Amino acid sequence: EGAAMLVFGGAGTGDELFGDAWLLELQSQSPAHASHTSQMMGRFTRGAVSGATWRQVPAAMSQGPTPRSSHVLAAWESDAGESSVVLHGGLGTCGVMGDTWLLQQSSGQLCEMQTSGSRVARAHHCGGVCGDQLLIHSGQDETFLTVGSVHSLDLRSGSWADLRPPSLADARPLMRIDGAAAAR
Secondary structure (H helix, E strand, O other): OOOEEEEEEEEOOOOOEEEEEEEEEEEEOOHHHOOHHHHHOOOOOOOOEEEEEEEEOOHHHHHOOOOOEOOEEEEEEOOOOOEEEEEEEEEEOOEEEEEEEEEEOOOOOEEEOOOEOOOOOOEOOEEEEEOOEEEEEOOEOOOOOEOOOEEEEEOOOOEEEEOOOOOOOOOOOOOOOOOOOOOO
16 A cells, blocks of 8 residues: 555634545655655655545545544554554534544544543644654643643553653743644
């Protein structure tokens, strides 16, 4: 299976929220046809991108998360080698949300995770998956206040943890909304 990007939800004009999902599938040319520069730089090790095609993800997504914007969507590969996409929170018609969903790549199954610990409702937050942990930073809570906390969701057990720094004097980013994160 080739490289792809999944897009879910978002906001349109006015108060319109989307709950649809789209997959952008990349087509690549063989490494023999990739430019010498991209080969030397180690880019596109499977070949240079030669095109892309959008396709709408089947109705399975329509039976899942409600339309929303300002959420986190991240890829996760479990220890067992199962590839999934994790969706957390966002802003919907009922306010700031704290739900978490998993879309398993192999089966196409979508399910809401049952989590334990303090519920983490966030919108306009940033996050990503490191190992088996979904990390969430800052954003707005259910009262629409901007918060600077960091939370971790164990994707195997569904348990939330608050990752508090040892002291308020420790260096850390200021609280913010609409930040971006990249995890590895």
